[in-house]
Amino acid sequence: MLSLKLIIFLIIALLAVSAFAYALNKKIRILALGAKEDRFDHPGERFKNFVVNVLLQGKLLKEYYGFIHLFIFWGFIFICLGEIPFVLEGLFPSVHVPFLGTNPYFFLVKDILSSLVLIGLIIGVIRRWIVRPKRLYRTAEAAIVVILILAVIITEWLTSGAKVALHADSAYSLAFVYNMFAGLYQGYSPETLGAVIEIFWWMHVLILFGFLVYIPNSKHLHLLASPFNSYFGTLKPAGAQIADMDLEAKTLTEYGVGKIENFTWKQLLDSFSCGECGRCMDNCPANISGKPLNPKQLLSRTLKDHLLEKGAVMNKLGIKHADELSAEDLAELTKTDREAAQILQKELIGDIFTRDELWACTTCRACQTLCPVSNEHVNKIIDMRRYEVMNENNYPEELQLAFRNLESKFNPWGISWSERAVWAKDLDVKTMKTAENPEYLFWVGCAGSFDNRAKKVSVATAKILQAAGVDFAILGREEKCCGDFVRKAGNEYLFQLMAKENIGILNNYKVKKIITNCPHCFNTLKNEYPEFGGNFEVIHHTQLINQLIKDGKLKLNNVQLPQQKIVYHDSCYLGRYQQEFDAPRALFKMVPGVQLIEMDRNHDKSFCCGGGGARMWMEENIGERINNLRVEQALAKEPQAIGANCPFCITMLEDGVKDKANPEQNVPVLDPAELIAKML
């Protein structure tokens, strides 16, 4: 016969599990509203990412605070395992679960890990509520979960401690905390102990089921979603993740994403996975400089809240897309359910996400690189920009000028296309037309061709290549903007136009290897052109120069140069996008008299100059100027110069120096090639 205890337990368990399943199912149905995307390929590689980033917490541990999460994560897994014997033994005292319920080492490990969870929670609480970093929100949800976990651990200790006090069990012999708790009950009669065990057991079970129901209904959905998110995370290289768009497809009628259900299911899963750790906002130049964009807010709050409310309405109405409702349907709905109709009519861009947020992103990728749950922020921004530019024809006015210039002059500056090779007129540089199958093409890029400051880097690079006897040529007037900034601005049409024309010319000359000193061109040529039939081996000039020196092809003279401290700035598109941090540093270090120093934010955590993601061509009217912030970070190290590796960084930082350094303090911004060229 079933005992009363078992019946009550089963009823509660049934209710809790049903509530959990109901909530989870609701979330899954909402995810299913998202657009299709294949993330099921390469299971082996995906499983590896799962092991590294979920089981080993790889991305989390890049910050030393990550260990708190590591404790809680693994502690929690052991606590869950421990629940099996704990619950079963409570229900059927004679049962002993093999291994888990009988092995003293299991309880020892569980005891240690539970203690670590406790310590982790305490540190976490101190951080969140006492240290109060801006990136952590002090929400009720966060507090509830801390309390729930604490309660789970402590009630379990209280119950098991009483069990040990009642009659010593060899399974608990090594579990030091259990034995400590047993000490609490000294002098209790066996009857009292029995009652204590019953009371705490029930408390524990109720809390446990409460937790189960709470997870899918709160931000702690993160617990369930993020392991999948890591598994389904993109496998493409950082610079090749922008979604394809086949402009020739006749079926394509709406460009980009202007409705939340047009994001793919994986993009929606991102929002469920966010653990609100705030790493992204803590490193976002837009957020730090006072723009309205906050990548954490974007994913965890703004988009998620909208997704949940709109998804619920859509599923209730049984529609897959808001467009399925005609104007009459909507009018009808307004009569019967006004709120639902209003939710369906909310504009993703405008009502949910503001245009100022949308255009503030520099596509620096700091958020995405650091996100421990492998969320993909940048594509969402680009998808929404595509919608605004291509579908709505609604975008910052300054961009129109840059687009126009690109179309007519093939560079954003709007300088005549015929002047593209003027920088090289005093150098004996061949063009592809006159050279015979040179080994390398030197892709100069728009900045290197038209911007007076960047032209100096082009000249230095050409001189170095010549000194090393590299067989190279330039395209000259046949080169056109690679299209990086138009793509990041959401103008996929113009990007593809540029890409296809450039690829046509490059393939026509049978170009195989390309040198460039612009990290933006670098990324576009290397990672974005393959999609359109352009497959090239691309090398940054700093990488090639290192190689030339190593191979003994480039001999440097030991010249006398002034002693100087140079503080180094990683560009986003060479650093985070290509993971090339060393080549430019190595060159600076070769220059006599140079002492290379780092800023606080460096490598993966480097701070954008503010010029990426088409921001170079837009006004910066809100908050502080990003370039000025970066220059402040640089000047704090009291350098004599700032080292960089990207023509746009150089321009942005030089502007910042003009604003921030006192006039007599001359702090030039230098590309390493400019110093190496002095040693020829």
Add this chain to the structure above:
Amino acid sequence: MLERKEKVEIVVCIKQVPDTTEVKIDPVKNTLIRDGVPSIVNPTDECAAEAAIRIKEQYGGKVTVLAMGPPMAATALRKCLAMGADEAILISDFAFAGADTWATSYSLAKAIEHVGKPDIVFCGKQAIDGDTGQVGPGIAEHLGLSQTTYVQKVREVHDDYLVVERAFEGGFELIKVKLPAVITVDKSIEPRYPSVKGSIKASRSEITTWSAKDIKAAPEKTGLNGSTTQVAQVFNPEVKFWSEMLKGKNEEELCDLLIGKFKEREIL
């Protein structure tokens, strides 16, 4: 003021030209060096398209863009479709080759007749390559329409006349011109930047192509046959600078010195 009640039918003539302010001429063949020079819509023709589209947007109707040229001139037509023109027609035929301004305007006029009876024919003020500014007026002559050139602004559109500003150095004339008319416009009408959606749509649209036969152009009046003029030589004039500062006690002495210099150089 009575504004127009009816819809407007407009044809815009656009020419595809090489993008260069300094036409490079092959000294041997006397033809344009087109190699590596991108083609664009003749700048004032874009303004003409803009003027037409603005009128259509206000009064309704249809804008047809028309070009004579090789098949690749379709790109120029597409640009105007992207801006908002409704239809594009290319007249392309070996029979049109070698046309001078008279033959060009004849062929365009025949094509316009084939389109229908437009209320307004817009042209650019002049093409940056040929540079004669004669094609617009030529079309008006062939079709017997009224014409106004160098228009900087269309002020009013009525059922049977337009009020336009005709620019001249330092000012403008206000002209009432009877419809149907040929209007050639200058740079003042700023062309819009087409929307991306418009550009994509235009890049996919079909361009109607007509041959000389289609438009019933008389073979002896088109192309080289129909040309009454022929370019003997085209060249970049050599620019020679000569400057000298003259010093003198008074105006009289300076004048004498100057006249002396002129005589010396056989200018006077």
